Amino acid sequence: MSHFLDISQLSSEQAHQIIDRAFWFKNQTHYPNYASNSVANLFYENSTRTRVSFELAATHLHMPVVNLDLQHSSENKGEAIFDTVENLAAMGITHFVVRHVQERLPHKLAQQCRGSKIHIINAGDGIHAHPSQAMLDMMTVIEKKSDPRALKVAIVGDIAHSRVANSLQVLCRLMGVAELRLIAPSIWQPHTVHYGRVTDSIQEGLESADVVICLRVQRERIKASESYDLQTYRNLYAVNQRHLAYAQSDAIVLHPGPVNRGVELEDDIANGPQSVILDQVRNGVFMRMAILEWVLRNAGQPQQ
Numbered sequence: 001m002s003h004f005l006d007i008s009q010l011s012s013e014q015a016h017q018i019i020d021r022a023f024w025f026k027n028q029t030h031y032p033n034y035a036s037n038s039v040a041n042l043f044y045e046n047s048t049r050t051r052v053s054f055e056l057a058a059t060h061l062h063m064p065v066v067n068l069d070l071q072h073s074s075e076n077k078g079e080a081i082f083d084t085v086e087n088l089a090a091m092g093i094t095h096f097v098v099r100h101v102q103e104r105l106p107h108k109l110a111q112q113c114r115g116s117k118i119h120i121i122n123a124g125d126g127i128h129a130h131p132s133q134a135m136l137d138m139m140t141v142i143e144k145k146s147d148p149r150a151l152k153v154a155i156v157g158d159i160a161h162s163r164v165a166n167s168l169q170v171l172c173r174l175m176g177v178a179e180l181r182l183i184a185p186s187i188w189q190p191h192t193v194h195y196g197r198v199t200d201s202i203q204e205g206l207e208s209a210d211v212v213i214c215l216r217v218q219r220e221r222i223k224a225s226e227s228y229d230l231q232t233y234r235n236l237y238a239v240n241q242r243h244l245a246y247a248q249s250d251a252i253v254l255h256p257g258p259v260n261r262g263v264e265l266e267d268d269i270a271n272g273p274q275s276v277i278l279d280q281v282r283n284g285v286f287m288r289m290a291i292l293e294w295v296l297r298n299a300g301q302p303q304q
């Protein structure tokens with residue numbers, strides 16, 4: 001496997017290796033040189049954190065990066081993404097970081113490109129998966145709380161539309177997280193549960209939790225039939241001081257971003273001492289370095 005598409009492709013040992021490598025990068029000032037490789041960021045959906053952190057990660061590893069202006073890309077002229085990838089590969093691009101509204105599109109690209117020496121990295125496909133986000137979240141949890149097998153983790157919010165929640169469930173299972181609670185109003189509860197227990201009660205879900213992961217309300221993905229009043233949501237599910245008091249007093253609060261302040265998370269929590277949101281963003285660069293390198297090493301290329 002020379003692509004990074006889904007957490008489910010990883011063994012527990014591989015997940016630990018990637019996280020350990022990300023911590024190693026975090027403690028270095030000089031990085032390996034992978035200048036014979038290059039990265040194309042193909043973001044067909046908006047991104048700030050993921051796109052910039054992959055760009056910084058590649059730059060740290062001395063890999064040239066191109067960010068395609070996809071507002072003006074050839075997809076708008078009818079060119080299939082596969083053809084775009086093939087043409088960029090002909091120019092020497094080796095790593096394709098792909099975000100697209102279509103579920104499993106990175107997987108299809110990886111299938112179509114079988115035999116060529118390129119690596120597809122999933123940067124978020126529809127509501128299906130966002131594996132690099134889950135990995136940087138787990139890195140942050142381990143950094144702050146140590147052994148995930150001893151932890152009670154709660155994910156709260158719009159789980160039904162969250163690719164982050166899907167990848168996190170699979171990763172929590174893989175890492176042996178002691179307990180996972182999935183908290184959402186019934187209309188936003190997941191159709192498929194990969195790991196954990198679902199509840200619509202924030203009190204029950206946050207009870208003595210060590211880690212509280214808030215999710216963005218994915219307004220752009222919510223159909224009219226799935227709508228839920230945001231003021232009611234804020235009253236019942238926003239992580240605020242009152243709700244956080246159900247968790248352990250030293251619980252940490254994560255959010256993948258972008259944060260809708262005053263909807264899923266109150267300002268004083270987002271900016272407070274229990275918030276590790278900016279640690280997540282910081283760790284994202286090192287995690288993406290580890291992933292860019294991992295696909296190379298996994299493809300049997302020589303280490304630097």
Ligand code: CP
Pocket residue numbers: 046047048049050051124133256257258
């Ligand atoms: N968490 C996340 O994917 O953020 P961006 O949409 O800014 O990349």
